[in-house]
Amino acid sequence: MNQLELDCRQISLDGPTDLEVISKLLGIYDQKFLAEHLNQIPNNNWTRETINRWVKGKATPKLSKIEYDHLMALLPKPVVTPDNYDFKFIDLFAGIGGIRKGFEEQGGLCVFTSEWNKFATRTYKANFACDASFHTFNEDIRDVTLSADPSVSEQEAYNHINRVIADHDVLLAGFPCQPFSLAGVSKKNSLGVKHGFECDTQGTLFFDVARIIAAKRPAAFVLENVKNLKSHDRGKTFRTIMKTLDELGYWISDADHTDAKDPKIINGSNWVPQNRERIILVGFRRDLNVHEGFSLKDLPIPESTPTLGNILEPWVDDKYILTPKLWEYLFNYAKKHQAKGNGFGFGLVGPNDRTRTLSARYYKDGSEILIDRGWDFSKAITDETNLLNRPRRLTPLECARLMGFSSPKGNEFKIPVSDTQAYKQFGNSVVAPLFAAIAKHMKPFIMAAIAARSSKHAA
Structure with missing residues (x-):
């Protein structure tokens, strides 16, 4: 790289430094991939060892402007920014971002993501902007809810959640299904902690979702799980979840449907050529009184499906x-x-x-x-x-x-x-266009809920 090229690179630099770009990308790709990507530029001869030495501070190479731009193109561009969004949401048990995708398309700004699997995290960060200036990425949700420590009081947990998770309008969670153990209940009772979901769901990952809902009080939520959640443990698991959400003050769409034609169970085959049934719980804060007229029965179905x-x-x-x-x-x-x-x-x-x-x-x-x-x-x-x-x-x-x-x-x-x-x-993962349809279906109600909440606070 000649001096003129270096000068142009330094003059045009506006954004992360060379090392910052490399460091961000190494959270997604390995050294070999980045070296091969740089070597797509004619006359380049990068190696994984060169990048490794650079990151460890053993070498100080410079990127040309072409190389810098070539690497920057690997980082996903934000769909929504803090200067231009309609609502804020968080993405729990995010996987590779199938639920987030649809809500971003409707003008939602993701401010918090939680996903523990390191490989899923790499894929998520390769496709979704996670700018630290307005977004927090968390790995283990229990580090936020403090649920692994039974000595932590509810209020201490809520205070910690409020410090770590930004305020948001919608909570998204594709939480794993686990049995609800009675062992956690008896231990909580022995500590003199009050009853309710803090006892009934202790030891499950749904418990962490419920704690965050209780602490942050989002205007709405979307929870996704396998169809068999309804029949798990002879229906006890599902009844506990529904009871918990109700006690937290949320109206749940189509809650009274329990038969085979339950609108909460949706087949992704209407959007993709695959049979994939999932149960989806959409909830709105009851006190905001905006849920009237919402039903998953009215979810628009595409006229045709790709073959x-x-x-x-x-x-x-x-x-x-x-x-x-x-x-x-x-x-x-x-x-x-x-x-x-x-x-x-x-x-x-x-x-x-x-x-x-x-x-x-x-x-x-x-x-x-x-x-x-x-x-x-x-x-x-x-x-x-x-x-x-x-x-x-x-x-x-x-x-x-x-x-x-x-x-x-x-x-x-x-x-x-x-x-x-x-x-x-x-x-x-989830069928991404199904959740894009749900996000679009919910948006008018989300915006009404935000307005109702603002009026409530102003009063």
Whole structure:
């Protein structure tokens, strides 16, 4: 790099320093990736060792303006800024940001994120701006709610939550489901702590969500979980959750529906070519009195859904084709169970089909969603021509599209992790366009709630 190039770089610098950019990116990508990315520029010869030495203070290289801009392009640009937003929200148990995506599209500013999985965090930060000037990123939510320490009083916990989490209008949480243990209840009782959700939900991650709701009193919330939450522990878990939210002073949409046509259970198949049912709880503060007329029954459904063929890549690496040994195992395993009348087996799909639910175990063998490459069931599994047409797994990019994070016609979702981690992340995530629809459906009520809360405070 000549002196003129260096001078131009220094004059035009407006933003993070070279080292700050590298440090931010190393929270997402590894040294090898960054070196390879820099070497896309002609005549560059960066190595992972050079970047590693730089970060450790053992070397002081400089980035040219071209290199600086090339790296800055890897950092996600904010969709919403503190100068231009309609409402604020927090993103708990955030995963890779499937719920956040839809609420940002409706003008929401994310001010707090909590996600403990380091690989999911990398993917989240690769795709969503997390500017420390207005946003806090937390790993373990229990460090915020202090729920791991039974000696902490409720008030101490609430004070700590208020210090760590910024005020917000909407709370989003795709919390994991756990059994509600009685062990925590008896321990709390022995300490003389008052009854209520602090006892009933102790020891669960829903407890942490409830503590934050109790402390911050957001105008609204959206909670997401697997469909089976309703039947977990013979319905006791779900009843406890609903009772807790009610006692915290929140109206819950369609709370009285408990049958098979429950509007709270929504299939993502209306937005993507995949069967994926989830239970979604939308709540508004009862005292703000804005919930009248809201129902998930009225959630607008798209007129058409992309087909599987729309999201498949035209060419994929051979590594995604099942090995002869794995395919033979899955094929024979399915035949054995079909003979017993179980109907259990792989899910072979073509371009016009709807897939089964993508799961976090997809990385193991891909059996729930296998792309048909022309397999002929009338021929023997050992047929040489047939073996060439063995089915394949989805690629991680196709999984991103199947979950609605990416579109072949739009910006592709960045995947900075291994295939194994990517499969786990998408299998654990949500159908992003479904939550975009929920955010749009909620927004008028959110804005009314914000106005009602302001009037209440002014009075």
